[in-house]
Amino acid sequence: MQVLKFGGSSVATAENMFRVLNLAEAAARHAPTVVVVSALGGVTDALIAAGRRAAAADGSYRDLLRELELRHLEAVRGLLPLTGQSAALSLIKTNCNELESLCDGVFALGELSARTLDRLVGYGELLSSRLVAAGLGARGTAHQWLDSRQLIRTDARYGHATVDFAATNPLIQAAATGEVALYVAPGFVAGAPDGTTTTLGRGGSDYTAAIFAGALGAEKLEIWTDVSGMMTADPRLVRAARPIARISYQEAMELSHFGAKVLYPPTIQPVMKSGIPLWIKNTFAPEDAGTLVEVAPPANQAFVRGISSIGPVALLRLEGSGMVGVPGFSRRLFAALAREQVNVILITQSSSEHSICVAVSTPDADRAQHAADQEFAAEISSGLLDPLDREDELAIVALVGEQMKNHPGISGRMFGALGQNGVNIRAIAQGSSEKNISTVIRQQDVRKAINVLHETFFEATTRQVNVVVAGVGNVGRKLLEQLARQQPWLREKLRLNLRVVGLANSRQFVLDENGLDLTNWEAALAAGPALDLDQLTTSLLALNLRNTVFVDVTASPTVAQTYAGLLARSVAVVACNKVAASSEYAQYARLKALAQEFNTQFLFETNVGAGLPVIGTLNDLLRSGDEVQRMQAVLSGTLNFVFNNYDGTRPFAEVVRQAQAEGYTEPDPRLDLTGTDVARKILILAREAGYPLEMPDVENDPFLPAACLEGDVPAFYEQLAAHEAHFKGLYDAAANQGKKLRFVASFENGQARVGLQSVAPGHDLYSLQGKDNAVLFYTNRYVEQPLVIKGAGAGAEVTASGVFADVLRAAH
Ligand SMILES: NC(=O)C1=CN([C@@H]2O[C@H](COP(=O)(O)OP(=O)(O)OC[C@H]3O[C@@H](n4cnc5c(N)ncnc54)[C@H](O)[C@@H]3O)[C@@H](O)[C@H]2O)C=CC1
Numbered sequence: 180m181q182v183l184k185f186g187g188s189s190v191a192t193a194e195n196m197f198r199v200l201n202l203a204e205a206a207a208r209h210a211p212t213v214v215v216v217s218a219l220g221g222v223t224d225a226l227i228a229a230g231r232r233a234a235a236a237d238g239s240y241r242d243l244l245r246e247l248e249l250r251h252l253e254a255v256r257g258l259l260p261l262t263g264q265s266a267a268l269s270l271i272k273t274n275c276n277e278l279e280s281l282c283d284g285v286f287a288l289g290e291l292s293a294r295t296l297d298r299l300v301g302y303g304e305l306l307s308s309r310l311v312a313a314g315l316g317a318r319g320t321a322h323q324w325l326d327s328r329q330l331i332r333t334d335a336r337y338g339h340a341t342v343d344f345a346a347t348n349p350l351i352q353a354a355a356t357g358e359v360a361l362y363v364a365p366g367f368v369a370g371a372p373d374g375t376t377t378t379l380g381r382g383g384s385d386y387t388a389a390i391f392a393g394a395l396g397a398e399k400l401e402i403w404t405d406v407s408g409m410m411t412a413d414p415r416l417v418r419a420a421r422p423i424a425r426i427s428y429q430e431a432m433e434l435s436h437f438g439a440k441v442l443y444p445p446t447i448q449p450v451m452k453s454g455i456p457l458w459i460k461n462t463f464a465p466e467d468a469g470t471l472v473e474v475a476p477p478a479n480q481a482f483v484r485g486i487s488s489i490g491p492v493a494l495l496r497l498e499g500s501g502m503v504g505v506p507g508f509s510r511r512l513f514a515a516l517a518r519e520q521v522n523v524i525l526i527t528q529s530s531s532e533h534s535i536c537v538a539v540s541t542p543d544a545d546r547a548q549h550a551a552d553q554e555f556a557a558e559i560s561s562g563l564l565d566p567l568d569r570e571d572e573l574a575i576v577a578l579v580g581e582q583m584k585n586h587p588g589i590s591g592r593m594f595g596a597l598g599q600n601g602v603n604i605r606a607i608a609q610g611s612s613e614k615n616i617s618t619v620i621r622q623q624d625v626r627k628a629i630n631v632l633h634e635t636f637f638e639a640t641t642r643q644v645n646v647v648v649a650g651v652g653n654v655g656r657k658l659l660e661q662l663a664r665q666q667p668w669l670r671e672k673l674r675l676n677l678r679v680v681g682l683a684n685s686r687q688f689v690l691d692e693n694g695l696d697l698t699n700w701e702a703a704l705a706a707g708p709a710l711d712l713d714q715l716t717t718s719l720l721a722l723n724l725r726n727t728v729f730v731d732v733t734a735s736p737t738v739a740q741t742y743a744g745l746l747a748r749s750v751a752v753v754a755c756n757k758v759a760a761s762s763e764y765a766q767y768a769r770l771k772a773l774a775q776e777f778n779t780q781f782l783f784e785t786n787v788g789a790g791l792p793v794i795g796t797l798n799d800l801l802r803s804g805d806e807v808q809r810m811q812a813v814l815s816g817t818l819n820f821v822f823n824n825y826d827g828t829r830p831f832a833e834v835v836r837q838a839q840a841e842g843y844t845e846p847d848p849r850l851d852l853t854g855t856d857v858a859r860k861i862l863i864l865a866r867e868a869g870y871p872l873e874m875p876d877v878e879n880d881p882f883l884p885a886a887c888l889e890g891d892v893p894a895f896y897e898q899l900a901a902h903e904a905h906f907k908g909l910y911d912a913a914a915n916q917g918k919k920l921r922f923v924a925s926f927e928n929g930q931a932r933v934g935l936q937s938v939a940p941g942h943d944l945y946s947l948q949g950k951d952n953a954v955l956f957y958t959n960r961y962v963e964q965p966l967v968i969k970g971a972g973a974g975a976e977v978t979a980s981g982v983f984a985d986v987l988r989a990a991h
């Protein structure tokens with residue numbers, strides 16, 4: 180004997196019902212089979228609505244009933260040949276007339292009792308099972324319709340009746356003897372001792388099937404639905420969710436209790452008792468393997484079998500010094516909640532016994548709060564307890580797996596993954612059976628949390644990183660090129676699915692949570708709305724994507740102002756823009772502190788030396804206990820290029836223009852030529868070395884005539900040309916001594932300086948080529964010979980690669 184149950188979607192239309200008939204007949208060829216059916220998809224809700232409308236004196240219940248009748252009549256016409264329709268059509272008519280009389284009575288009384296509601300909703304399964312039976316009859320398949328109301332005996336708790344197995348099992352055994360190969364029975368409905376219809380709770384058709392399977396000692400129970408098994412996570416939230424091949428009864432029960440709607444939780448009990456294998460199969464893809472629920476499934480490497488979520492829930496906290504060491508508080512709390520029929524989903528109590536926290540589903544929260552406040556009114560008014568604290572819009576996300584038991588580190592990985600993504604955990608519960616680790620988090624974080632956990636436990640293969648790039652000029656454009664080129668390699672070698680989900684320039688922005696096509700980003704950006712940084716960051720945060728990195732490749736102070744808000748939501752910030760790290764010390768320190776507080780990263784390696792590993796090296800020295808005594812550096816690619824290429828044969832202004840054209844200067848080249856950019860860099864290095872300097876503390880000895888700084892950039896170039904003799908003079912003075920001009924930054928004894936120097940051959944800074952930078956670190960360990968970092972210190976390609984490296988650091 181075997182039992183197959185078909186859900187509402189499987190019998191929703193005549194076309195679907197043909198599949199059910201085929202599957203049922205195929206099963207019956209193998210062994211005698213009981214087929215249990217749900218109501219046609221949506222019918223139970225419509226019946227409840229009709230009853231409620233009637234009770235509320237709303238005559239539109241008749242429209243609903245008419246629609247239901249039409250739907251069933253249509254199913255008959257689709258399912259049965261013309262000649263065989265009349266009996267089924269009149270059966271539907273009769274049932275629908277009964278339904279109408281029932282609702283008319285409710286309308287007249289203005290009252291819908293639980294008992295009447297059960298009778299009303301039971302028609303859904305009665306009709307659908309009659310339809311399936313008629314379909315089998317029309318195909319000449321021998322079968323027998325069983326009335327579950329006569330076989331499943333329950334108490335009179337209408338709406339959620341309790342089964343009397345001692346009475347039920349013999350009745351089922353006597354009815355389904357195996358004399359015919361196929362039995363059809365309505366799910367959900369049962370009978371009270373007085374013969375009235377009861378129901379087994381929403382989703383109760385699964386339970387009906389399990390009751391049949393248990394009573395008959397079936398070789399298997401198959402639950403046929405519209406998904407290919409129990410999934411590792413809710414597929415509506417996690418694209419990478421996949422069916423679980425095999426799972427234990429306990430795990431399936433945990434998962435279905437916590438939101439995996441594919442199985443009604445009580446279903447498992449009757450089959451678990453006798454170890455009957457339970458299959459979850461897809462009516463629309465019967466060839467898919469589905470999920471086998473069994474006693475001892477094989478171990479899996481992740482230790483976690485699935486991730487579930489339920490929400491919205493509310494968290495209620497009872498707290499106060501009066502609770503400590505006083506027995507009976509929890510008993511009173513739970514008794515009060517039970518009196519109000521509030522189902523407690525999760526409980527935590529700190530070992531200090533100072534507070535008890537319970538999660539209840541949001542629709543129960545008002546009753547729960549009221550019940551607890553009343554129960555403890557005296558203690559609250561005398562100050563022994565605080566008034567009950569309530570938090571709404573929360574959800575529970577849980578890891579489920581029997582193998583988690585005795586495997587250390589799983590909760591650590593869970594909390595770490597959530598923390599890194601700014602998901603705050605409001606409460607935690609883990610039973611000592613270690614089958615379930617539950618966290619209470621904000622409802623709005625659920626999608627992100629489940630995806631992060633799914634990646635952590637089921638997709639060891641790939642980690643998704645979501646990047647937004649603000650600034651697509653010189654460096655930003657190169658960065659996008661490099662990202663596009665490297666995406667396949669990152670996926671293959673580092674298991675990183677690095678997607679650009681947003682772009683902005685000074686005019687427009689675009690955000691696409693599915694990731695932008697990097698071969699066509701210009702068109703996407705051009706089609707985006709006008710730039711509104713607030714809207715960009717608000718929309719980005721609203722998307723609440725996991726592992727998000729915001730990359731600033733502008734030179735804009737306004738963009739730099741967005742960092743704090745992003746970091747505070749655990750979005751990593753990679754800044755090529757030097758504005759933030761060289762702003763007031765308090766702001767620089769605040770951003771670093773925010774990154775630490777919210778478990779994310781604020782990285783700005785390219786602020787000094789472009790793609791050279793200057794800040795990273797300095798930090799490595801400091802972390803390993805070294806101390807910086809002195810720094811000496813050439814930190815401007817532009818100025819080094821200019822002084823390496825200027826010898827008076829071409830005008831100074833022309834060489835500066837060339838540096839700008841080659842992408843070495845700041846968007847405003849005056850920042851380079853005034854030494855401001857170098858001052859920013861030595862300031863950042865000093866701060867990283869532990870000195871809280873401000874910009875005015877950096878001594879800047881400018882070499883530009885003051886007139887060059889009056890007016891805009893074109894005027895600046897004109898003034899450079901006008902002061903050609905000044906620049907030639909500087910060059911000649913150095914060259915006549917066999918020296919080279921270098922714009923040098925230094926830091927010693929807490930003092931930072933920048934200025935033009937003539938450097939003699941043999942000096943570490945003499946032989947720098949082109950746009951090179953060099954940084955010399957003199958430390959406790961590098962005393963005589965400095966640690967030297969040298970190489971191209973400007974240019975889009977190298978800078979973009981430095982930004983890229985920061986993005987990868989942030990991603991990890
Ligand atoms: N060029 C180089 O060698 C290096 C540059 N950097 C830094 O890289 C940054 C960018 O430099 P480039 O690419 O050369 O500049 P760029 O002028 O070529 O590009 C700047 C980009 O930022 C965009 N932008 C400006 N204001 C914006 C705003 N409010 N919102 C969104 N986008 C905005 C512009 O539309 C443009 O796409 C600068 O902060 C610079 O200091 C750092 C190290 C080396």
Ligand SMILES: N[C@@H](CC=O)C(=O)O
Binds near residue numbers: 785815816845856
């Ligand atoms: N304009 C800068 C670019 C790197 O920071 C420079 O010339 O060094």
